[in-house]
Amino acid sequence: SLVFRARNRSMSAKPFKVLITHPEVPQSGIDLLKEHCELTQVLSLPPSRAELLEKIKGVDAVLWGGHSPLNAEALDAAGPQLKCISTMSAGIDYVDVAEMKRRKIPLGHSPTVLDAAVADLAVGLLIAAGRRFHEARRKIDSDNWESYHLNWLLGQDVRDSVVGFFGFGGIGQAIAKRLSGFDIDQVLYTTRRRIDQETEKELNAKKVDFDELLAKSDFVVIASPLTPATQGIFNATAFNKMKRTAVLVNIARGKIVNQNDLYDALKSNRIFAAGIDVMDPEPLPPTDKLLTLDNVVVLPHIGSATTRTRSDMSTIAAHNVLRGLAGEPMLSPAY
Numbered sequence: 001s002l003v004f005r006a007r008n009r010s011m012s013a014k015p016f017k018v019l020i021t022h023p024e025v026p027q028s029g030i031d032l033l034k035e036h037c038e039l040t041q042v043l044s045l046p047p048s049r050a051e052l053l054e055k056i057k058g059v060d061a062v063l064w065g066g067h068s069p070l071n072a073e074a075l076d077a078a079g080p081q082l083k084c085i086s087t088m089s090a091g092i093d094y095v096d097v098a099e100m101k102r103r104k105i106p107l108g109h110s111p112t113v114l115d116a117a118v119a120d121l122a123v124g125l126l127i128a129a130g131r132r133f134h135e136a137r138r139k140i141d142s143d144n145w146e147s148y149h150l151n152w153l154l155g156q157d158v159r160d161s162v163v164g165f166f167g168f169g170g171i172g173q174a175i176a177k178r179l180s181g182f183d184i185d186q187v188l189y190t191t192r193r194r195i196d197q198e199t200e201k202e203l204n205a206k207k208v209d210f211d212e213l214l215a216k217s218d219f220v221v222i223a224s225p226l227t228p229a230t231q232g233i234f235n236a237t238a239f240n241k242m243k244r245t246a247v248l249v250n251i252a253r254g255k256i257v258n259q260n261d262l263y264d265a266l267k268s269n270r271i272f273a274a275g276i277d278v279m280d281p282e283p284l285p286p287t288d289k290l291l292t293l294d295n296v297v298v299l300p301h302i303g304s305a306t307t308r309t310r311s312d313m314s315t316i317a318a319h320n321v322l323r324g325l326a327g328e329p330m331l332s333p334a335y
């Protein structure tokens, strides 16, 4: 029949089946994929794992939106024809990378396009925590507007400060670039490998070890991936090496910080304040003791949450998938 032939033709024109694992993946990536692929999509919201495991059966590739674990269970459900996957995130801590590699499945992710949005938010947190935004707002709410004190709500200056980066990739460098407009004194950074000297010079940045970073920084910004080596590294020992006036900013992953120790360090004023977009667990229960503190600004993981950035992340993820299906190197391979 005509219908049958039309169907056949479109199937031969679109040889690949691709699953989109989230109903809210921005249209930009979907439009790119649907030119070349037959799409199925997880439609439940929040996305159900069961629906994902059902719909992943037999697909050639996956645009992995959201942070559902990408593990052996999902890969087994997909089947051996699976050719590639791209996440729509920078961090891939919810991916079993060893399992993906063992099966020789290329993985893409979407860093870089979110550097600016996350860096903007980090600067916002750094100022909000250093200048006591949360505590100050609470003063208004509780009718304690005590501006007759000359030293009321005094905070930390950004100008002439030393800003230390734990992790200094695209996001860290984008933050440093923005802060150079605030007349900071020096950028320090701790990474496994030294960055190129031209960028060091441009950002007035110097590589130091972890202890020196902690001891010398007025603001410590966590901008590293979560790995076994970084998990829990910001613990009581680390906080005890920081300045009492120091402000901690975390826009990376909550588990890099021992949150119990962070609570103690903030509660006892061992450090001055913290501004965090990530925590452990997420979502953070509204009853968590961290939320009782005056000196922490907490945001619900909105670093990349701008319309343009999310759309760009979807575009990059779709390009990764298309390239993976074509057997070409991805735009942003995760390994």
Ligand SMILES: O=CC(=O)O
Residues within 6 Å of the ligand: 088, 089, 090, 091, 092, 114, 303, 304
């Ligand atoms: O946290 C968000 C991301 O990794 O993209």
